[in-house]
Amino acid sequence: MQVAAMSGRESLEAMMRGDIAPPPMGVLMGMQLILVEEGRAVFSLTPSEQHDNPMGITHGGIAATLLDSAMGCAVQSTLPAGGGFTTLDLTVHYVATVTRGTGPVLAEGHVVHRGGRTATAEGRITRVADGRLLAHATTTCLLTLPVQARAAAEAA
Numbered sequence: 001m002q003v004a005a006m007s008g009r010e011s012l013e014a015m016m017r018g019d020i021a022p023p024p025m026g027v028l029m030g031m032q033l034i035l036v037e038e039g040r041a042v043f044s045l046t047p048s049e050q051h052d053n054p055m056g057i058t059h060g061g062i063a064a065t066l067l068d069s070a071m072g073c074a075v076q077s078t079l080p081a082g083g084g085f086t087t088l089d090l091t092v093h094y095v096a097t098v099t100r101g102t103g104p105v106l107a108e109g110h111v112v113h114r115g116g117r118t119a120t121a122e123g124r125i126t127r128v129a130d131g132r133l134l135a136h137a138t139t140t141c142l143l144t145l146p147v148q149a150r151a152a153a154e155a156a
Contacts, residue, residue: 008079012036031066033073039111041073044128046104058098063107063125067092067137070109071121075141078114085119085141092137104128117143 003011003020014020016033026032030050035042043066053059068090075085098105109123118140125135 005081007081008076008083009036009038010081012041012073012077025065026069029062029065031069033069034106036073036077039074039078039114041070041077041109043070043073043107044104045107047098047100047102049100052100056099058100058102060092060094063094063098063135064090064092064137066105066107066125067109067123067135068139070107071123071137071139072109072141074109074111074121074123075114075119075139075143078111078119079143080146082146084144086144088118088140088142090137090139092135094135096132096134098125098134102127102134105134115143116145119143 006014011020012033013036015022016036031043031045033041034044045066047058051058051062068087072085072087105125105127107123107125109121112120112122121139123137124133126133
């Protein structure tokens with residue numbers, strides 16, 4: 001099946017199975033999509049030297065990218081075939097320092113609201129070892145839906 005004919009969730013599941021190549025940016029950063037459900041997505045990443053800023057800690061942009069990806073894929077998982085989205089805003093709150101010593105982290109996003117034109121989502125990054133919260137975020141996404149799907153979503 002062609003990606004354009006797949007729902008958002010189907011395309012994400014195909015990527016997790018290796019049927020579709022992951023985005024080059026995710027490969028470059030070492031991110032891995034490990035779970036997708038309707039309205040929920042989880043990524044993993046282990047901070048390493050390549051993620052360090054000049055102070056020797058993991059650059060805040062890594063957390064922002066992980067959160068944007070997790071929340072965006074959570075939104076994508078709700079879209080029909082032919083649907084798309086773009087991030088309108090992203091607000092990140094950093095609550096703990098991340099370093100190479102932090103070990104593996106998980107970024108989980110879930111949809112709060114999915115309308116016909118916009119969706120909102122929340123995300124959290126936690127340390128795998130003990131579940132400690134490292135950062136949390138919110139986003140609003142602009143949806144581009146096929147005409148029939150938009151009409152159904154607005155009627156709901």
